Amino acid sequence: MHLGSPGNLSQLNAEAPWDAFDPKAYVDHNYKSVIPEDREIISIVRAHFGDHFRANPDRSIRGIDVGAGANLYPAFSMMPWCEEITLLDRAEPNVDYLEAQQLGYDQDWDGFWDLFCEDAGYAALPGDPRDRFAEVTRVENGDLFALSARREQWSLGTMFFVAESLSTSHEEFWQAVECFLLALTPGAPFAAAFMEHSEGYFVGNTHFPACDVGEPEIRSAVETYAEGLRIFTVGQPNAVRDGYTSMIVACGFRGGGN
Template sequence: MASSATALKTRRRGSGPTADTVAPPRNDQVDWNLFNPRIYHAHNYRTLRDDDRQLVTHVRDFFGSVRIAPTAKGLDIGPGANLYPSLSMLPFCGQVELVEYSAANIAWLRRQQLWLRRFDRSWDKFWSLYGEHPAYAPFVRANRPLDAFREKATVSPGSIFELKRARWDVGTMFFVACSLSADRGEFFRGVSRFLEALRPGAPFAAAFMTGSSGYEIKNQTFPAFPVNADIIKHALTRHAPGAEITPIKTDLRPEVGMVLATGFRRR
């Protein structure tokens, strides 16, 4: 994968001598097939961290309070090795589509759908937390998380930049737009493409890592754009001007925070 050390170099324009500067790595400069979902899952989701507990609780309370048709189609863009965003939509949707770019992540997600695979209990605590809300409780009691995932979820290869417009009725995007590139323009374009993929009025939940300039998985470095709450709000303004921005307390990495945005695609 491309890192800041391997990014393309550009030259500054000016009347004086030229100087090499390192351009922020863009999405297409990264080999996302080197992403290791097994290690990522083990590090982040083998247990229920407190920051994820906060995220699940806020998303649960939001989706549990809105009206979603039983035939609704849900979208989770760029899930990687994280199932809890898609789990948040399963009780309310007829189908949830996980659109993922990395071949390694696609293979990992599809392995979760194999009925002969050993049942992964790591999602039970997330599922139980959803079940504490009355809107979720009947479905959660009647289904194990991966059984529901195998029944309703589909995994599709695709890019956030190529999503079809106005196709899905509810959506989630967790740590994607801020972690696919170090380029500001690509962050804003990623947020827009996600929201444009939702039908007008569709509810959504989107999580962002704030202050991150990149991250590493098993000696592979990946880019990020260091957003903050104001930048996130600005990115949402066009398509979801009334979105609620909620800071999430986290100790995941020094000087890195989390923000959750919930709201509705503009009608």
């Protein structure tokens, strides 16, 4: 995902220009087609959720995608099992984009859904996936840091390229991971993706900050609130843009101890 940076000056989440986030430029750069990294991430998340719900069937839970932005595939990953999926984002243009996609998502996303359908749990979803997306998603304009007041409200969760891509602050990175995981019920399956050692990124002509975290720091933030954690390294340095080393995917279950 996203373009590289001119340098990563210190910037807190509240200081970044979220309402200048251009979802069209973002999708054009990142999700116009399925790249090998997406394919690998989808196969990891598909197996994690598909295997869990094969052993623990349920079709009536609430899921959340935190910092959904202009990416529908984390919501796709939860679609077979959720009667409701919250798509939370603080940027108004992304909220507008998601609401427009509820009316019938763009064809670009079909290739992503098709990949999920390589698992029977997804392929068995009856009806048109566009109808299902429209029916179950609830777009919410909000701040993920406010999730600290909404503990244990969702039973399935995703957060893709958000905690490390919302400011330069390590403290905010840790807080974002904590807010995401504490919003889930104990035992809830989750998947989170991170850009490792990101130097910040452009969306169109607008620069957004990132926090430079490596695999050990990502692991230690997530494992504080998780059990059964598995960490995957995906892709090569700078394959999608300049200024990062790889993508990290963390899959597990919300731990019961916090």
